Amino acid sequence: MTTTEEPALQFPLVRECPFSPPAEYRQIREEAPVTKVRTPEGKQMWVVTRHEDVRQVLNDRRFSANRFHPDFPVLVEGGNALRNRPESERSMIAMDAPEHGPARRAVLGEFTVRRMEQLRPRIQQIVDELIDNLLAGPRPADLVEALSLPVPSLVICELLGVPYADHEFFQEHTSRLIKRTTSAEGRREAFETVRAYMGDLLAKKEAEPTDDLLGRQIVKLREEGTYRRDALVSLGFLLLVAGHETTANMISLGTLALIENPEQAAAVKADPGRTLDAVEEMLRYFTIVDAATARLCVEDVEIGGVTIRAGEGVLAVGLAANRDPEAFPDPDEFDIERGGRHHVAFGFGPHQCLGQNLARMELQIVFDTLLRRIPDLKLAVPVDELPFKDDASIYGLYRLPVTW
Amino acid sequence: MKIIADTGKCVGAGQCVLTESELFDQSEEDGTVIVLNDTPEGELVEKARQAVHICPSQALSLAE
Numbered sequence: 001m002t003t004t005e006e007p008a009l010q011f012p013l014v015r016e017c018p019f020s021p022p023a024e025y026r027q028i029r030e031e032a033p034v035t036k037v038r039t040p041e042g043k044q045m046w047v048v049t050r051h052e053d054v055r056q057v058l059n060d061r062r063f064s065a066n067r068f069h070p071d072f073p074v075l076v077e078g079g080n081a082l083r084n085r086p087e088s089e090r091s092m093i094a095m096d097a098p099e100h101g102p103a104r105r106a107v108l109g110e111f112t113v114r115r116m117e118q119l120r121p122r123i124q125q126i127v128d129e130l131i132d133n134l135l136a137g138p139r140p141a142d143l144v145e146a147l148s149l150p151v152p153s154l155v156i157c158e159l160l161g162v163p164y165a166d167h168e169f170f171q172e173h174t175s176r177l178i179k180r181t182t183s184a185e186g187r188r189e190a191f192e193t194v195r196a197y198m199g200d201l202l203a204k205k206e207a208e209p210t211d212d213l214l215g216r217q218i219v220k221l222r223e224e225g226t227y228r229r230d231a232l233v234s235l236g237f238l239l240l241v242a243g244h245e246t247t248a249n250m251i252s253l254g255t256l257a258l259i260e261n262p263e264q265a266a267a268v269k270a271d272p273g274r275t276l277d278a279v280e281e282m283l284r285y286f287t288i289v290d291a292a293t294a295r296l297c298v299e300d301v302e303i304g305g306v307t308i309r310a311g312e313g314v315l316a317v318g319l320a321a322n323r324d325p326e327a328f329p330d331p332d333e334f335d336i337e338r339g340g341r342h343h344v345a346f347g348f349g350p351h352q353c354l355g356q357n358l359a360r361m362e363l364q365i366v367f368d369t370l371l372r373r374i375p376d377l378k379l380a381v382p383v384d385e386l387p388f389k390d391d392a393s394i395y396g397l398y399r400l401p402v403t404w
Numbered sequence: 405m406k407i408i409a410d411t412g413k414c415v416g417a418g419q420c421v422l423t424e425s426e427l428f429d430q431s432e433e434d435g436t437v438i439v440l441n442d443t444p445e446g447e448l449v450e451k452a453r454q455a456v457h458i459c460p461s462q463a464l465s466l467a468e
Contacts, residue, residue, distance in 0.1 A: 059462060101415075108416040108435030111424075115432075276422075341419075342458055350415045352460035357418050 049320035059349035063295035073313025078184025081191035092236035113386035140380030156243030161212025249396025285342035425452035
């Protein structure tokens with residue numbers, strides 16, 4: 001694009017309906033799949049919408065993940081909470097090669113498929129207890145409160161070694177952080193508050209290392225001589241936030257998808273071997289983290305026939321890619337049989353979600369257990385009255401009133 | 405056919421293990437890929453192709 005005109009379209013866009021991407025995504029993908037838009041800060045940014053191009057952007061070293069850089073594109077006014085933070089706070093999400101690989105590997109052993117499998121009995125126990133409570137309580141009930149939030153929150157707290165008793169505190173601050181309507185000042189304040197909390201927690205673990213992810217990281221990094229509290233605060237913060245908001249919203253939306261598609265729910269119920277396929281399709285279909293895969297171009301690159309210049313911001317639009325008919329035939333159909341594991345709901349490239357196999361495990365156990373224990377679960381209000389998170393950077397539901 | 409894994413590129417997403425645990429495992433130490441059987445035959449050939457396609461860091465390739 002050589003024009004210097006101001007692009008007409010401003011991101012982020014709102015989904016057309018709870019189950020459909022913003023209408024503009026299709027148009028952009030078909031007419032100009034790599035195109036310039038405006039950000040809420042009044043800057044310009046490229047958006048990339050085809051599945052193939054999104055994968056290329058996210059796996060190319062010429063696009064930097066350095067969220068601390070002042071030119072890194074952000075989709076909220078006033079910049080993200082990471083902009084211009086001190087270098088010492090950099091964690092893997094904001095690193096590039098060659099720094100990123102070793103940082104990710106330091107914690108990767110905690111998230112392997114095998115390690116997640118070892119958590120299965122405990123996650124099952126958590127889900128069973130929460131469903132016991134749900135069944136013993138009044139109808140209708142809010143599934144978000146009863147199941148969607150506590151499952152991932154309990155699991156990530158145990159994994160990290162964060163007291164679950166503090167969950168209301170960090171959930172409240174997290175929801176302020178991901179709400180687009182929160183002011184820049186409010187975001188910074190929430191950010192500082194959670195950082196301070198995590199710093200105090202790590203100080204205690206430094207004095208007496210606990211057998212949990214954060215405690216083990218302290219021991220391991222100290223042995224290597226690379227321990228920095230600031231960096232581990234960032235990592236702990238990242239895992240805590242990423243570990244509950246995302247999975248919680250997928251539990252709510254996935255449950256809704258099962259209720260709205262009873263034939264497919266029956267197929268999953270009849271054969272739990274299909275649950276993971278259903279989970280992959282839910283991930284693709286909703287792509288709740290649609291706007292987190294921004295990058296800063298650091299060397300000129302050609303993507304989809306367009307030259308992106310060093311210094312320009314790019315957003316790889318996951319939801320547009322996951323509805324690209326070139327990659328997923330009949331992309332707007334929810335179809336657990338489609339075999340769409342090549343979706344980019346967890347991102348792509350070196351930063352692809354570290355906790356993806358934890359998320360899969362939690363979702364699989366929740367849906368298997370829900371279908372078995374509350375087979376007649378239904379909505380207590382019409383779909384169009386459900387409060388969807390159109391104003392948050394992670395899509396989902398504020399409440400999901402259900403009955404049975 | 406031979407599976408080639410570049411552990412330097414691997415980011416330990418575990419997608420290959422999910423695709424076929426007879427072919428792939430992950431190091432307990434740093435989560436990177438371990439190829440359990442680098443010469444798949446029969447049905448495993450298609451699984452290997454799928455793993456190569458899905459791998460987020462393109463750390464896997466096939467030599468025909």
